[in-house]
Each structure stands twice: as structure tokens, then as C-alpha cells.
Amino acid sequence: MRVLSCLLLLAVVFVGTGRADDAFREVAPLVRKYCVACHEGKDANGGVDLAAVLELDRVDSAWETWESVVDRLESRAMPPADEPQPTDAERKRIVGWYRDLVESVEPRPAVHRPRRLAVHEYRNTLASVLGFDLEVAVIEAEQTLAERSLVVKLMPTDPPGRSGFKNDTHANPLTTVVWDQYNHLAHAGVEELFSPRRRDALEALAGSLDDGLDSAAAARILRTFARRTRRRPVPHEEFDRLVARIDGKQGEALEAALRLELKALLVSSKFVYRGLLVEGEPGARQPVDRYELAERLSYFLWSDMPDERLLDRAASGELGKPEVLRAEIDRMLTDPRARNLAEHLGVEWFSLDEIEHVSNNPPQMLAYKSQPVDFLHHLFTENRPLLELVDANVAFVNPHTRGHYGADAKRMKPYRKQKGIEVEAVPNQRIVLEATTERGGLLTMPGVLAMNKGPIQRGVWILERVLGDELPEPPPDVGQVPGSSPGKKLTFRERFELHRSKPSCAVCHDRIDPLGFAMESYGGRGEFLRGSQNDTTGRLPTGERFDDARGLKRILVTTRREDVIRNVVRRTLSYALCRRLELHDRPTVEAIVKDLNESNGTWRDLFVAVAESVPFQETILSEE
């Protein structure tokens, strides 16, 4: 109960200011008057039920809704043109109330909640503990697909959490199915560890085993293994308890007892959850303990447990020093494990798994999918400016995708297929884009264009994934875009514009359509339609006009750059914290946005800023 009071107390910090209270009393009737008629109850338009959040103590938990209310009021996207409009003064009053309110919010950490490792984190961590990956026995011939990781094969796929990321496992309960797989994997992992082909991994835990496994070696294995599975040192009394269980045993009995203990460590709550061992004072806001900081950092940048060096830095307390933290981030970004950033932050953010549906032929599909992943890996780990996400002069290309890169692909190292190989997956080469001005950046990559079918999907994707806008569900009764009527030759764009001419459609489609139709010079497989007559011109609701995708990209990195950067910061912070952002994270986001916008910051700068931020560095531990 004390947690609750503690939270309430924090909430009151901002809502308790009498000014906001008074202002809200004026604002609520306006919202009721202009908005609630359409936005109430289960059938609220777009699923946005404003009536339900129209109380001062609901603003905190529904801040994202309020954020978009204010945004749409300000840009005059709402109320729809055919509905009664608030006066300018009334608009201003609502917007002003919200701005005052959120600007009074102080940054603070969230209450600490343990979470189960996501499947990919569990896979990586298990491999780090054992010293090898658990692999599935299957022949992966060219053009076939097989899941190589035993963990990924056996575990149910994680649903994305409320943050949109799979590492947000808070709503993903431990079930008996998962539990059985944990036990099976622990069994398989430990049996494999004791197999002759894993002698090196076992000796990495035990030291030399030339004289066989004696009780001293067994104790060494147990200590290292326990430290790795806990991701922090093992207290003496706990270690003594562990060793007592294998004490006095020899030969096969010793080995059997040791295997049992190792299996138990691999299904222990301390291993499968993150954050059960965090230390500190219950109920208080405080910096996270040093091992938790190391774990936060390694699961953020690597999706894996801290390595020995990071644990050392944590043990010595040095990780608390900003220069050490930065040096560690730089080191970690050059480590192969940093590939996980692109594979998870990148893939989940930009829904790149969708590219898997673009082709049934694995080498072709992998070519399309590896392009954006390699590109994001390059941005993330080579200190590239944030906005190169939208436009950049490098691309990652292989023989399957080279056709999209014209003269620029000529500089690639030639590829020669070995005799007797029909089609094979080939790694990408980095090329510099000079002639192919229609490419560059994530938006115009063939796989990304191909995974989004048609201009509307493409527009929604850019709006949500790049600009960070949140769109409600389309109403259920929109129907089909009518075909061409006889005698009239209308383009899809013209027919679509007729179809969505109602003011209530315009609310969203004014934002979506210009973005999507800008991409109409690219075909369904992502190919550039040179000389196409498709109308790619457009005007954003904010007024900027452009001719085509290049023009749009220029706008995204100039007048709309702050929106792009804000989205980048929010997504990255949310991923790093493994949770949805809350109102009290807003000041952290805004400070980082301001800083990176002014300094034209890089991805590395962003990762540092996230790691140094209040919600990352601090925590509030719940009370009993």
C-alpha cells in the first residue's frame, strides 16, 4: 500500500499546483463541448475515448492521448471541418493548460519492476553463461530456411509489450509452456557443456581438467556459473550452500550432482528475470546499484548480460563516473554484440520483419532484409548523425539488390558464383551513392518500399515509424476505393482522393497521403520507376510543399527535423528502459531532443544521453 501512496504523492507534485487545477476546470467543459460527442465510450471514433480521461488525475496515465489531442487542436486537424469549431481563444486555452501542466513535471525514474528476459535476451545470455550457442541440428541448404537457435525454436514468440518492443516483457507472463522449455533448455545446455566437444567451454569455467573433475574444479565451475547466471557476485553464504550440495561426492556422483546444480541455476528466478537482485532502500528514489547499471547498459546495447570487463567496472564503482561510462559505451558499440541494436531496436521499431514476406526465395528475401539492418548497424555503431536515418550516401548492396543501384553498383567487387551453386545468399558490400539519387536513407530502400503495399501503407509507416505520430484505427465502414468508372480515366490517387473526401477522413489522411504518394515513383518490389508519370507532389499539413520523395526527405531533415529527432529519442529511450514512456519521462525526452537537435548529434551521442538520463540511472524501489 505504501507504494501506492508514494505514487500518489508523486502525482500530486504536479497536479497539486493550484494553477493547473483551476485551468483544468476551465478546459474540461471545452473538451466536453467540442470533442466528447464523437470521442466517448466503446464506440468512440478512432477508439479515442476522451470522456474516460477527462479528469485531472487521469491526465498522468493518459498523457499520450492528451499529447495527440493538443497536437491535433494546434494543427487544426481536429475537430473535423464539418463539425463545430472552437474559437482561437478556446483552442489556445486548452493548449496552454496542457503546456503549463507538462512543463511543471519534473523528471523522475519509474518504480522498479523485475521483468523476464525476452527470448532473444535469454538466448544471448544463456550463450554467454555456457560459452556456446545451443543450435538445432538441421541442414540449412541454400534457399532453405531453418531456425538455427534451439532457444528461438522452442520458445513461444514474444509479443511486443506496450512500448512496442519485445524486451518490454512486463505483460508477458511465465506460463507452464515456457517453464517446460526453460527446463528442457537448461537440461540440453548442461548436457552439452559436459560433452567432449565443449571441453573448452567447461575448462573456461573450471580451469584445466587434465586430471579429471575433482571437488575443487567442481566448486570453481559452480562459482563462475552462479556469478554468470546472477550477473553479479555470489554472497558467501549462498555459495557455501551451493558447495555443500556437492560436498564429499566423487567421480560420477560428483558430476551428476554438479549437473543438477547447474540446471537449477539456469531455471532459477534470479536467472530468468532481470532485476530481482537489485539493492537499495525500499520506497526511496535513488541511483540504481552498480551491477544493475551494468546490466541496464549491456541489455540496452547488446541484448545480453554484461561481460567480465563491464562487471569489473561495476565492481570497482567506476561505472558511475561519466567518462568511464562513455568509454564503456564506445567499447560496447564496437563489439559484435552491438549488432543486436540493429536486430532488435531497429527491426522492431521499423517493423522490418515484414520484409520476410517480400520474397519466398530466402537469398532474395535476406538480401532485402539485410540492407536496412546493415544500414542501421552502420548508423548505430559508427557515430553517424541521427538524421542520416532519413538520408545518407551509403547503401549496403549484394548481387540480389545491385540492380537497384545503377552505376553506383559498378564499383562493387565482382561476385562469382561457384560451379554447381544455383542461388545463394551473399553478404552485402558498402557502396557510396553518387549517381543513384533516388536511393539513400531508410525510406527509399527497396525492401522497406516493398514491405509496405501501396501509398497508404507507406504513408502510415512514415508517419508512425519516422515522424512518431500515433494514428487511431480507421473507422470500420470505410469500404473499398471504387474502381475507374467507364469513360473517366482516373488515377488511383484521384480515385482515392474522391473516396476519402469526407472531413472526418481528412483528419488522418491529410497527414498520411502526401507521405505515401511521394513514394509513388517506386513500384511494388521497391524498384524505381524511371520516367514514371505518377503524381508524387504533395503538401504537408504544416504547409511545406515538395515534388517527390527527395523533396520530402529534404523536408524531414530540415523543417520537420525536430519531430523526427523526438521520435528517435522516444523510441530509443523506451527500448532502453524496456517500458512505455510515462509523463515523467517527457522532460528527459525534451532535454535530449533539444540537445541533439542543436548539436546535430549522432546515434552514439543519443545512446550516451539515454544512458546518462534520470530514468536510466535512477530507480524507485517498491516497498513491501
Place this chain on the structure above:
Amino acid sequence: MPLRLQRRAFLRGTGALLPLPLLNLMERPARAAEAERPPLRFVTLFKPNGVHPPSWNVSGGTENDFRMSPLMKPFERHRDDVLILDNMGDWGFSSHASSTRRFLSGHHENKRSASTDQLIADRIQGDTPHRSLELTTEGLFPNQVGCSYISYDATGAPIPRESDPQLIFDRLFRSPHADPRRRAELTSVLDRVRDDAKSLARRAGSEDRRTLDEYLEVVRTSEKRLANIAATPPRHDLATFERPGSGGTLDDQVEAMLELVELALWTDQTRCITYMLGNSNSRMIFDFLGIREQHHYLSHFFRNFSRSNLESLLKISLWHMEKFDSLLTRLKSRREGDRTLLDNTVVLYGSGMGHSDNHTVTRIPVVLAGGKDHLKTGRYVRYAENQELGRLHLSLLQMFGIDLDSFARSKEPLPGLDGSDYEPYREPAFESWVKVEGNVITVRGRIRMSDDLDEARVFLVDVDDRPPVRVEVGFGDFHRFNLAYHCGTAVTLTGTGDTGDRKVIRKVTKIESLFGKAPGTLNG
């Protein structure tokens, strides 16, 4: 029986794709007192990418007096236990995917029905812990998924295959249900993690406690399930079975799998298994045989002809035959009363297509083995004209007590498998001859491919008491007249070419089958 139903419902609810190594907790009545006859089992072994016909076909010979072909040598020692069928398949050409569907479903368009093995599994599963196993060695080929499946469920949907011998071993023999040692170990693990979590809970905040409660609840459930497992002594001491190793070559993996097939049948874990040695268009590279080209590339031996390519292809095919030999040897090595496990198992071995370059689906390799009460083995049965696989499937279904009026498009079972009369289907005697008019040669005789590996593109028409007429044509004629379809059968062939003592047809103008139908031209 209600518990079995529960288990099925559960599998469906949690995604049948998941192997559930620890969940075989359903009750099984003790079978200690089972003194009756051992059950009849069904095993299918599927060979990818067809064959090089001259190396596979039995050319000439009679039912009981025949010479096994070069590719059959690896299992020659099982001659008395095999029944070699010739002229099985369909008409025309076939995609890899269609030929794979046909293999156990009778016809490539039979897409709404369970495959033969699944119908049999339904009938014979009895109270075995595992209704059936569907095994493979190669990954999924998503470009034509049909290439990856021979087993289909009652709706005609492909059944996921398992490739990992360790996973299957653990599922069969190291589940807490099957293995008392594993059960004891798991009980100790649960003791430890429960105590561990409880000690954490003593000092936990409310958020941590919520997490630990969830964890402890699952541990408790797991303890209850373990306690519920009836301690019936297993018939076989499963603890002595050695867990297969990981890593190793393709050969190691396949041998491990074949051992599992043997053990699973012998211990009655299941009675029905299908095993694909690879996808029907397998792209595997047999590096452990010293081969660097993909199997599929090599299988197109007419187009990609070279002596070394062909030799590589034959090496791969011989290896497939060795695996068939290994399966038979293993099944024979297990005694069941006064018989062997093989005697109580009907084995179907074969491939989806015959000629692997032009994908002819007639004269596909089909060999039956074992099944002492149902098959008259030690014979070579050549049907006069091509027989649909659906007829074979009807016969197999009958052996397992399933009487269907029809399967796929076939209405009659295939005669002759159990030694019964197949006279109407037997190839009659015929006269062979050769005639020359101008530069036109007409020849009647049995057409076969040259067995000289240096001339794998050359066909020969055998004529009694004379040298054979050679047919040396390009891919165009080879494919258009579908010489591979006719291969091994009696034909009348007309063409132009060298009319001297050594007759060579270089351009085919006409080919007619003496007994069989004309080849189809449709792809299917």
C-alpha cells in the same frame, strides 16, 4: 481416454509447432501384461531428387530371377526382404512440389485429405505416447513449400517436421514421464528453485513479490504434474539409451535419426514414422563425400552433364541407398519374439520422380520391405503399364485394416504385393525388330539408357540377337518425346540417322508405347 483428448486439445491451444519435451504427462495404461502379437508399424523413407534411371532401373529379368541394379547394390543383402516395384508413378512431368505431395497422397491434386501415413497413424497409434513422427534433415524450402513435406493432415495441410535428433531423443526418452532418473532430477531442481525464490521473497518489495508469486505458482504446478505421473515401470530400460551427440556431418545426423527410428518403433513410443532424407529438390551439399556442388544442380545431369558431375550425383544416390540399407539392418537387429522388428514393419522407400533432369514421374523408384504377414518379398514386380501411386496407397491402407473405396483418384488396390495374381498387369512377351527405309530407322524393343557413365545422355533400344540401336539426341528431342518416360519399357521408335551396321538415331520423329499409355504432356 479422456486424458488423451485433453492432451490433444492442449497441443492445439498452445501451438502444435512446439515440441513439448516435458509435457508428455498424460496417463498411459500399463501394458505390462501385453502378451499379444507385436503391433504392425509403418515407416517411410523418402529420397530427394529422383534418380539417374539407368543406374536405378532393373533392365530385363523376371519376377524371381533378376539382377539388382547398380544403385540397389548397397541394400542387396536384404534382397529377400524387399519387394521392388517397377512402373509406378503418374503420367507426364512433375514439379518437385507435386511429386512430393503425390508420394504419400496418391495424386498431386489430392490436397484435401490426409496422406497415407497419417491415415495409418490414426488407425494404429493405439495407446502409444506419440501418434506419429514426421522427420527430416533439411530446412524448409519456402519458395515451394510443397518440396518439404510428404505428410499431410486431414485438411491436407503439411505437418511440421522435426530435424534435430537430440530434441526427438529427449522428447521420446528423457521426458519426465519416460525416464525416472530425469523425473528425480527435475524434482530436485524444483526443490532448489522454490527455496531460492522463497528466500528472495522474504526481502522483496511488492513489485518483486508479484513476479516471484507468478514464478512460484508455475513451480508448484510443475511439482503437482510430476507427482501425478504414475510410476509404472517402463518395459525397456530407456536410461541405457545414449543421447545422440550434436554437431557432426550430415551422415552422423542421419544415422542418429535412423537409430531413433529403430528405438522409437522397438520401444513402441510410436508406430508410424515418415522421414525425408532431404527436400524433394534438396540443395544440400555433400561435402563429407568430397562433393562441392548442390545436389539439385547435379540431379539435372542431362543439362549439366559432365562425367564428374554424374559421378558426384551417383555418389549421392548411393549414399541414399546406404541409408535405406542402414534402416533395414537396424530394424532386423531388434528381435520381437521369434521375429525381427522389420518383419513387423512395413517400410516404403522411394523418391517422387524418376528421371531427375526432366522430372518424369513414371517409373519412380519404389521399394517395399518387411511386413512379413502382408508382403511377399524377394521379388521384382514389373507392371506392364504405369500404375498410379494411389493404388499402392490403397493396398497399404488395406494392410493396416483401413478399407477405402478410393484414395486420391484410384479405385482399385494394386495387385501382386502379397504374391497374389497380377497377370493382367504383367508385361506380355513381344517381338523386337529393326527396319530401315532410306535414312529412316524404325525399331521396336525395350528402351533403356546407356549404362556407360561417359554417355549418360545416350539411349539404347534393345533388339533380340542384334546390337542395340543407339538414340543420340539433344535435350529438345529428349524432352519432347519424353524418352525418360518410356525408359525400361517396350516401344516402337522412328527417327533418322546413321543406317549402317551401327545404327544411330539422331532425330526422333515418333515414339509409341507398346503396352502403356502415351506420356502426358501436362505438368503436374
